[in-house]
Amino acid sequence: MLNSIHSCMKCGTCTGSCPSGRVVSFRTRQLVEEHCLGEIDLDDIAIWYCTTCYNCMERCPRNIDITDDILRIREEAYKQGKVLPQHKDIMSYIYRTGHAVPINEEIKDLRESLGLSRIPPTTHKFEEALGIVRLLLEEGGFNDK
Numbered sequence: 379m380l381n382s383i384h385s386c387m388k389c390g391t392c393t394g395s396c397p398s399g400r401v402v403s404f405r406t407r408q409l410v411e412e413h414c415l416g417e418i419d420l421d422d423i424a425i426w427y428c429t430t431c432y433n434c435m436e437r438c439p440r441n442i443d444i445t446d447d448i449l450r451i452r453e454e455a456y457k458q459g460k461v462l463p464q465h466k467d468i469m470s471y472i473y474r475t476g477h478a479v480p481i482n483e484e485i486k487d488l489r490e491s492l493g494l495s496r497i498p499p500t501t502h503k504f505e506e507a508l509g510i511v512r513l514l515l516e517e518g519g520f521n522d523k
Contacts (some may be wrong), residue, residue, distance in 0.1 A: 383410050383447055385440045392434035392444055398427045406434045410444060413451065420455040426462050428452075457519060469515065473522040476501025476511045 392406035393399050399406065404427035412418050418425075425448065434444045455461065472478055477500065486496040501508040515522075 381440050381442050383414050383442055383444070386410050386414065386442055387440060389439060391437050391439060392442075395433040395437045396428075397431060397433065398429050402427045404428065406444060406448075409448065409451070410442070413447065418451055418454075420451070420458055420460045423462060425451055425455060426465065469520055470522050473512055473515055473520065476508045 386407075388407060388411065390407050392410065393408070396404060396406050398404040402424075404424050406428070409418075409425065428445065428448045430445055430449065432445045435442065435446075438444060468478055471480075481498070481502060489498070490496050495503075497503045501511060
């Protein structure tokens with residue numbers, strides 16, 4: 379069982395382990411502390427800087443489930459309509475295609491050169507799976523409008 383954020387001893391291992399913190403103004407420890415105090419600012423775009431690499435969680439001496447906590451914070455922000463336009467664009471693309479990354483001719487050629495089918499066995503090949511992807515997104519509250 380992982381510990382709650384309230385057991386944080388503010389050692390800074392999470393922030394020191396964060397690859398995002400090296401290039402943007404994301405401080406994992408600060409977010410944990412704000413959450414402990416009930417002072418999360420859902421308008422702060424820094425909550426979207428976490429890459430979900432789980433370094434903070436894997437290295438935390440208290441085994442705090444930091445990454446999943448950040449994901450719960452983002453979920454709450456999303457429910458309140460506070461999501462970056464770039465994330466909304468990616469979700470719309472997933473809704474339309476079932477993928478976050480488009481497949482192009484270069485990728486198809488590369489797949490073929492590796493002995494794979496040109497089209498991966500995903501929603502590109504199985505259109506009925508796209509309906510399932512859309513259903514999951516809709517049940518999660520996503521609306522592509």
